[in-house]
Amino acid sequence: METAYLIETVIKIVVILLIFSALAGIGTYFERKILAFMQRRLGPMNVGPFGLLQVAADGIKLFTKEDIIPTNVVANVFKIAPVITAATAFMAAAAIPFLPSFTLFGYEVHPIVADINIGILYILGIMGVGLYGPLLGGMASANKFSLLSAARGAAVFISYEVVTGLSILAPIMMVGSLSLIDFNNYQSGGITSWLVWSQPVAFVLFWIAAFAETGRTPFHLIANDHEIIDGFGTEYSGMRWGLFFIGEYANMFFISFVIPLLFLGGYGDGSFLGAIGLLAKVAFFFFFFLWTRAAWPDIRPDQLMWLCWKVLMPIAVLNILITAIVMM
Amino acid sequence: MHNEHNEHLKNRNVSELDVNYYMVDIKDYPTDSWGKFKRVVQRSFRGELFVGLWVVLREMIRFDIHTVKYPEEKMPIGPRYRAVHEMKRLWESDTERCIGCGLCEKICISNCIRIDTKIDENSRKEVSEYSINLGRCIFCGYCAEVCPELAITHGGEYENASDQREHFIMYQDMLTPLDTMKAGAQREFEGFGAITPHEDERVKKTPLAY
Ligand code: SF4
Ligand code: SF4
Numbered sequence: 001m002e003t004a005y006l007i008e009t010v011i012k013i014v015v016i017l018l019i020f021s022a023l024a025g026i027g028t029y030f031e032r033k034i035l036a037f038m039q040r041r042l043g044p045m046n047v048g049p050f051g052l053l054q055v056a057a058d059g060i061k062l063f064t065k066e067d068i069i070p071t072n073v074v075a076n077v078f079k080i081a082p083v084i085t086a087a088t089a090f091m092a093a094a095a096i097p098f099l100p101s102f103t104l105f106g107y108e109v110h111p112i113v114a115d116i117n118i119g120i121l122y123i124l125g126i127m128g129v130g131l132y133g134p135l136l137g138g139m140a141s142a143n144k145f146s147l148l149s150a151a152r153g154a155a156v157f158i159s160y161e162v163v164t165g166l167s168i169l170a171p172i173m174m175v176g177s178l179s180l181i182d183f184n185n186y187q188s189g190g191i192t193s194w195l196v197w198s199q200p201v202a203f204v205l206f207w208i209a210a211f212a213e214t215g216r217t218p219f220h221l222i223a224n225d226h227e228i229i230d231g232f233g234t235e236y237s238g239m240r241w242g243l244f245f246i247g248e249y250a251n252m253f254f255i256s257f258v259i260p261l262l263f264l265g266g267y268g269d270g271s272f273l274g275a276i277g278l279l280a281k282v283a284f285f286f287f288f289f290l291w292t293r294a295a296w297p298d299i300r301p302d303q304l305m306w307l308c309w310k311v312l313m314p315i316a317v318l319n320i321l322i323t324a325i326v327m328m
Numbered sequence: 329m330h331n332e333h334n335e336h337l338k339n340r341n342v343s344e345l346d347v348n349y350y351m352v353d354i355k356d357y358p359t360d361s362w363g364k365f366k367r368v369v370q371r372s373f374r375g376e377l378f379v380g381l382w383v384v385l386r387e388m389i390r391f392d393i394h395t396v397k398y399p400e401e402k403m404p405i406g407p408r409y410r411a412v413h414e415m416k417r418l419w420e421s422d423t424e425r426c427i428g429c430g431l432c433e434k435i436c437i438s439n440c441i442r443i444d445t446k447i448d449e450n451s452r453k454e455v456s457e458y459s460i461n462l463g464r465c466i467f468c469g470y471c472a473e474v475c476p477e478l479a480i481t482h483g484g485e486y487e488n489a490s491d492q493r494e495h496f497i498m499y500q501d502m503l504t505p506l507d508t509m510k511a512g513a514q515r516e517f518e519g520f521g522a523i524t525p526h527e528d529e530r531v532k533k534t535p536l537a538y
Contacts, residue, residue, distance in 0.1 A: 038384040042395040295380040311368070 024249035065238035072142035085133025085247035100270035138232035149231025160212035166316035167205035184266035256285035408519030425479035432471035440464035458499035469520030481517035
């Protein structure tokens with residue numbers, strides 16, 4: 001029994017790692033294509049049919065590029081920082097149920113690595129640790145743009161961690177559990193039982209904060225190309241830079257899983273249709289990340305802080321208070 | 329009419345002349361916190377963000393792509409475009425137009441034309457060496473303009489990337505090939521230094537006697 005469990009877990013981890021590393025690559029393909037279509041361009045077209053092999057070409061390029069450690073950087077920290085970003089992104093995935101449990105060759109598979117009863121807390125915590133990637137990478141680099149980006153990264157992540165935490169406190173109070181599977185089961189009674197109807201404010205707040213957590217466009221201040229070059233990634237090359245990239249995209253996918261699981265019913269009753277539904281919701285949220293990048297401008301760092309502390313946080317606190325009063 | 333037009337251009341006070349100009353209604357920035365808060369609420373709920381989302385989604389659905397797939401597709405370039413030079417031949421005899429006068433070498437402001445001549449067996453001046461350093465050429469068109477024989481002109485070939493700075497084009501490469509000439513396919517250049525259309529009608533005959 002113990003060995004079986006161990007083997008199962010290892011297999012799950014490997015599968016998730018492989019699938020989401022590949023997805024991160026394919027995500028860049030979709031991002032380029034969708035952005036291109038929205039801007040009346042074609043995007044990658046030349047490598048493979050419709051440019052589909054562009055991902056492979058980029059991968060080969062990243063892997064074969066020289067790994068440069070610039071002279072003035074703090075080498076050890078510089079080397080470890082991208083690993084932190086990628087690793088924490090994948091560690092957070094451990095508590096996410098990607099699909100309802102299904103039976104494979106007469107063996108029941110739960111597509112979640114560890115169904116811990118503090119799942120949400122764990123995911124938020126690990127994503128918070130992900131901050132150390134940009135922070136250390138930026139501070140170890142020997143240029144001011146990276147340093148600025150590190151400072152911004154720290155400020156943004158810590159601020160929005162507050163909003164994320166407070167906004168899902170109200171749903172947690174209603175469900176009475178921190179496990180994503182319990183969240184899912186709470187909402188398994190069809191569309192009307194989705195938490196988004198009873199907690200619309202929390203849903204919007206969490207969604208906004210997700211943009212800050214993943215550093216996507218309206219809040220893309222940490223690596224804002226036109227202000228601070230590539231931010232913390234400026235001095236990175238080859239696969240180290242690629243790890244930052246994989247981390248960022250994996251994060252986007254995981255957040256796209258977490259939002260529907262928390263608010264939009266997840267995989268519902270666990271049927272095949274429910275699983276497809278979850279994937280459709282994930283696709284929508286991922287698409288939305290790309291969509292906003294084509295449509296919206298970035299905001300200033302001070303506006304971002306202002307929005308967090310003076311608007312979103314008070315609303316989140318009010319939301320908790322009102323939920324508490326209604327529940328009493 | 330002409331004067332009126334000039335008047336219109338010189339008058340900088342456009343608002344008087346053109347009724348289509350109007351002042352943009354910019355409100356003062358709010359200074360107190362309540363005003364700022366109101367502005368945020370207004371901006372948040374006017375749905376401008378969704379207008380932006382709709383615009384890009386609309387473009388994606390319309391799929392009105394403007395990309396030119398460059399190596400396969402090319403934009404047409406104007407007949408007057410000043411790209412890599414060409415040496416033309418005479419329509420009448422298919423011989424080279426260039427008389428080796430060296431004016432193009434003289435006028436070239438980036439000093440990139442090099443020409444050498446010799447006397448051939450018929451005691452005629454002949455171009456023996458002629459090259460243009462395209463790495464230095466700024467495609468100003470002075471050589472084409474100064475050429476008395478309409479021999480050197482610009483052509484439409486703009487794909488002249490090279491792996492080194494010095495990148496020469498030789499006389500033989502610029503010269504219209506004989507078979508093109510035989511097919512009557514030599515294209516006259518319409519741009520810098522070319523004769524204007526209907527020139528024949530305008531030129532007076534040289535009188536034989538005063
Ligand atoms: S185009 Fe101008 S720069 Fe180029 S060869 Fe002619 S005169 Fe010289
Ligand atoms: S190309 Fe024209 S200007 Fe230059 S040497 Fe020949 S005839 Fe003279």
